[in-house]
Amino acid sequence: MIKVQALSHRIGRAEILADIDLALPEGKITALIGPNGAGKSTLLSLIARLMPVQAGQISVKGLDVAQTPTRDLAQVMAVLPQSPSVSSRLRVAELVGFGRWPYHQGRPSAEDHAQVAKALEVFALTALGPRFLDELSGGQRQRAHLAMAFAQATDWLLLDEPLAALDMAHARALMQQLSALRNGGRSTLMVLHDINFAAAWADHIVAMKAGRIVAEGPPAEVLTPAVLEALYDTPLRVEWFEGRPLVLYHL
Numbered sequence: 001m002i003k004v005q006a007l008s009h010r011i012g013r014a015e016i017l018a019d020i021d022l023a024l025p026e027g028k029i030t031a032l033i034g035p036n037g038a039g040k041s042t043l044l045s046l047i048a049r050l051m052p053v054q055a056g057q058i059s060v061k062g063l064d065v066a067q068t069p070t071r072d073l074a075q076v077m078a079v080l081p082q083s084p085s086v087s088s089r090l091r092v093a094e095l096v097g098f099g100r101w102p103y104h105q106g107r108p109s110a111e112d113h114a115q116v117a118k119a120l121e122v123f124a125l126t127a128l129g130p131r132f133l134d135e136l137s138g139g140q141r142q143r144a145h146l147a148m149a150f151a152q153a154t155d156w157l158l159l160d161e162p163l164a165a166l167d168m169a170h171a172r173a174l175m176q177q178l179s180a181l182r183n184g185g186r187s188t189l190m191v192l193h194d195i196n197f198a199a200a201w202a203d204h205i206v207a208m209k210a211g212r213i214v215a216e217g218p219p220a221e222v223l224t225p226a227v228l229e230a231l232y233d234t235p236l237r238v239e240w241f242e243g244r245p246l247v248l249y250h251l
């Protein structure tokens with residue numbers, strides 16, 4: 001479980017997160033939704049320890065993120081930030097190989113090499129393994145970063161807008177992959193802007209606005225016209241398709 005208690009965050013005088021309490025279930029896909037500026041990336045970054053906690057407490061599988069050594073934390077959660085910053089003169093296979101560092105710290109075993117090969121295959125990157133990152137398209141680069149997180153083989157995956165650069169086939173393939181991991185008991189927390197991917201694949205949805213949680217629960221409870229119109233301040237319709245909500249907002 002990821003547990004967030006009384007979490008608040010300020011930047012200068014601005015209150016970015018206010019008194020957040022959450023208990024995110026294991027073995028589920030949780031989608032974090034909400035309008036631009038709601039605080040989704042800030043919350044994910046604090047859980048991922050990309051930023052220090054100012055007030056409140058966060059634990060992942062019982063490990064306090066403020067206290068736990070990085071190597072231990074890296075074996076329970078892998079993180080894809082919104083704009084990963086790595087050297088573009090790195091080759092794809094080297095980047096994905098970094099996902100295994102928490103296990104071998106520089107001396108990869110046969111198992112580490114096998115996990116990297118598997119991650120390259122899962123994200124359709126095997127042929128691109130020798131390429132430099134700056135020789136890839138935006139979506140291919142995004143897949144390389146996803147493959148690195150995947151190779152880390154952690155119980156939790158924390159992904160900030162992982163679909164942002166992906167075409168529809170790769171977006172679907174990623175969600176199928178996360179769903180297979182979930183069926184094996186692993187857990188994902190992901191920031192999603194495409195509400196219909198949340199509708200189709202998430203088990204649990206957390207809706208944020210102005211630094212607060214405004215709704216939380218299964219898609220059928222959260223993805224209602226009343227909740228969504230208040231969340232995004234825009235009119236929309238919710239239909240049902242194959243037993244899941246389908247949100248229409250493009251007209």
Ligand SMILES: Nc1ncnc2c1ncn2[C@@H]1O[C@H](COP(=O)(O)OP(=O)(O)OP(=O)(O)O)[C@@H](O)[C@H]1O
Nearest residue numbers: 011014016034035036037038039040041042043191
């Ligand atoms: N370095 C910063 N200085 C000042 N304000 C910041 C800084 N970083 C983020 N913010 C503000 O914090 C708020 C939350 O930002 P955050 O990136 O967490 O939102 P988000 O929900 O992920 O948005 P988006 O959907 O646009 O990615 C925004 O109002 C943003 O302007």
